[in-house]
Amino acid sequence: MTKRIVIGTFCLLVSVFVVREGIAQSLGNVIGTEGQTAYRIAAEYNYIGRIVDESGETSGEKFEIASHRFLIKGSYGLSDFADLFLKLGAANLKVPTKSPGFDDFNGDTHFAYGGGIKLRPMKMGKSGFFLIGQAVAFTSEGSVQDNHFRINNKYEWREYQSALAFASQIKRVNLYLGLEKIWLDGKHSWTSYLLSSNEALAKDSQDFSDDQQSLRPVIGFDFQLPQNYSLSFEVGGIGKDELTLMLGFSQKSLR
Helix, strand or coil, X not given: CHHHHHHHHHHHHHHHXXXXXCCCCCCCCCCCCCCCCCEXXXXXXXXXXXXXXXXXXXXXXXXXXEEEEEEEEEEEXXXXXXXXXXXXXXXXXEECCCCCCCCCEECCCEEEEEEEEEEEEEEECCEEEEEEEEEEEEEEEEEEECCCEEEEEEEEEEEEEEEEEEEEEECCEEEEEEEEEEEEEEEEEXXXXXXXXXXXXXXXXXXXXXXXXXXEEEEEEEEECHHHEEEEEXXXXXXXXXXXXXXXXXXXXXX
């Protein structure tokens, strides 16, 4: 048991650094690892709402963001207590515009990718503790304008997450409770144009980050269906501006 805990903790720390370029916010299907050479394919919808700190020489203000993500998640069992997973799909980004007269930024939906590792260092019958380290990245582009100017925006978005969860199986329902820590960084680039002539007036970029978030609670349910199918629901965070929702449908391979 001690050896598994040491190996599991090491793998979690390694996963956080290895996937620094790519963290998806939902945990999903936490109840068990897939088992050696077993795999699971899942389709997930994620909604993310968050308050973000924007850093820079002239701006230290906060802004609210929202993101909708549609992802396909593939998990593969390395052993009876460790899974690797990959997420591919599409994501968008919505950011309110503070300037009077401008509409809000509603970015196009673009390719999103991520991955991570799930570990079960401790098992107690049909219950257990799980460690998850994962990441997600995407780019969102779009423009805002008023009666005179148009501003083209590009957000390069990267999220990172570590989580600890306790899961237990009660008949055909799997319940899990956990705590997660999320980090965020990226870059916001923009170019402004004069509408009357379509002349470029200015171009600039600014990094943003958010590493001050406190631990956030997570609660989720996996409903086990026939033929190894599962239906999942998860909610995390506190308040409407720090909210994560996940709906998922998956099937595990037969061994």
